[in-house]
Amino acid sequence: MADAALDVLTAPRFVSTLMGHTITTLDAGSKFTVAVTSAGEMFAWGENREGQLALPKSSCVRKPKQIFAPAMDDDVVTDVACGWGHVIAKTDSGVLFSWGLNSHGQLGREAVKFDYQ
Numbered sequence: 001m002a003d004a005a006l007d008v009l010t011a012p013r014f015v016s017t018l019m020g021h022t023i024t025t026l027d028a029g030s031k032f033t034v035a036v037t038s039a040g041e042m043f044a045w046g047e048n049r050e051g052q053l054a055l056p057k058s059s060c061v062r063k064p065k066q067i068f069a070p071a072m073d074d075d076v077v078t079d080v081a082c083g084w085g086h087v088i089a090k091t092d093s094g095v096l097f098s099w100g101l102n103s104h105g106q107l108g109r110e111a112v113k114f115d116y117q
Contacts, residue, residue, distance in 0.1 A: 017064045018043060029082030034089075035064065040076030042067040042089065050085035052100035072097055 018035065021043070026035035032046030032053060043064040044053040051057050054067040075091035086100030086107055098107035 015064065025079055027080050027082040029087070030084045032082065034067075034080045034082055034087055036077050036080050036089075040078065040092070042077055042080065044087075050101035052082070052085050052087055054087070054099050069097065069099075 021041070022038040023035045024038050026033060028034075028046075029052060030047070032044065032048065034042060034044045034053075036042055042054075043066050044055070045061050045064045046053070048055055048058050048061055053061055053065070054069055055061065055065060072089070072091070075093065075095060075097075077089045078092050079090040081088045083106055084101065086098060086102065088096055088098045088108075090096055096108070098109060100107070102109075
């Protein structure tokens with residue numbers, strides 16, 4: 001059961017986990033957020049039931065966690081867009097990467113076995 005004291009925070013607070021990073025863009029989906037830094041790093045937090053945080057599936061990630069994706073090692077992420085349960089990231093070379101829920105083809109590609117953990 002979730003701790004009710006952690007579920008509703010009414011006062012804005014500094015996201016200390018991202019201290020030292022310059023956030024250039026961010027977007028939010030349904031109960032999750034993805035941020036991109038000036039260095040092209042991505043951080044994600046919130047609900048992860050659909051794998052939308054590009055992390056092994058879990059119910060919730062409460063603090064920003066860096067996304068590491070081997071397929072994107074040679075790319076610098078410049079923009080990100082979040083849907084209900086999926087993410088699309090654009091790189092400096094214009095390449096798109098997608099992950100998360102694909103029940104209606106929203107990833108723009110077929111799913112492969114390693115997309116789901």
